[in-house]
Amino acid sequence: MKKSLRSRIVPAAVLLLAGSMCFAEDGKAIYSSKCAMCHGPTGTPSATMAKMMGIKPTSDPSMQSLTVAEIASAVKNGKGKMKPVAGLTDPQVQAVAAYFKTLK
Numbered sequence: 001m002k003k004s005l006r007s008r009i010v011p012a013a014v015l016l017l018a019g020s021m022c023f024a025e026d027g028k029a030i031y032s033s034k035c036a037m038c039h040g041p042t043g044t045p046s047a048t049m050a051k052m053m054g055i056k057p058t059s060d061p062s063m064q065s066l067t068v069a070e071i072a073s074a075v076k077n078g079k080g081k082m083k084p085v086a087g088l089t090d091p092q093v094q095a096v097a098a099y100f101k102t103l104k
């Protein structure tokens with residue numbers, strides 16, 4: 001009895017741990033849940049968002065020239081009309097900034 005219970009709990013705990021470590025670094029998943037509603041799923045905002053809030057697509061030279069640190073700062077501190085994005089840990093901010101930088 002004891003043995004079979006333990007053999008189920010241990011793999012479950014390992015899976016949970018591996019899963020949460022993986023999510024913390026997954027800039028793409030963070031982007032989808034925290035940024036895509038304004039910046040669009042691929043970095044190009046919808047025409048309405050672009051017009052109403054003045055969001056540039058990531059293909060714009062002024063977006064391309066941002067460093068990962070500048071992107072991370074926009075996420076943490078806000079920038080212009082963009083409010084700071086809440087609910088992200090520092091490693092998550094870094095991961096999503098690095099991912100944002102790969103969007104063209």
Ligand code: HEC
Nearest residue numbers: 034035038053054055071074075079080081082085096100
């Ligand atoms: C509620 C809508 C909204 C969300 C959510 C949002 N943004 Fe923005 N973002 C904006 C707007 C609006 C601007 C344009 C700000 C301006 O220039 O006034 C902007 C601008 C930016 C810029 C350009 C900053 C600069 O220096 O010009 C970056 C980089 C950026 N966002 C990254 C992100 C990332 C990464 C996320 C997710 C973690 C995110 N944004 C989430 C609305 C949003």
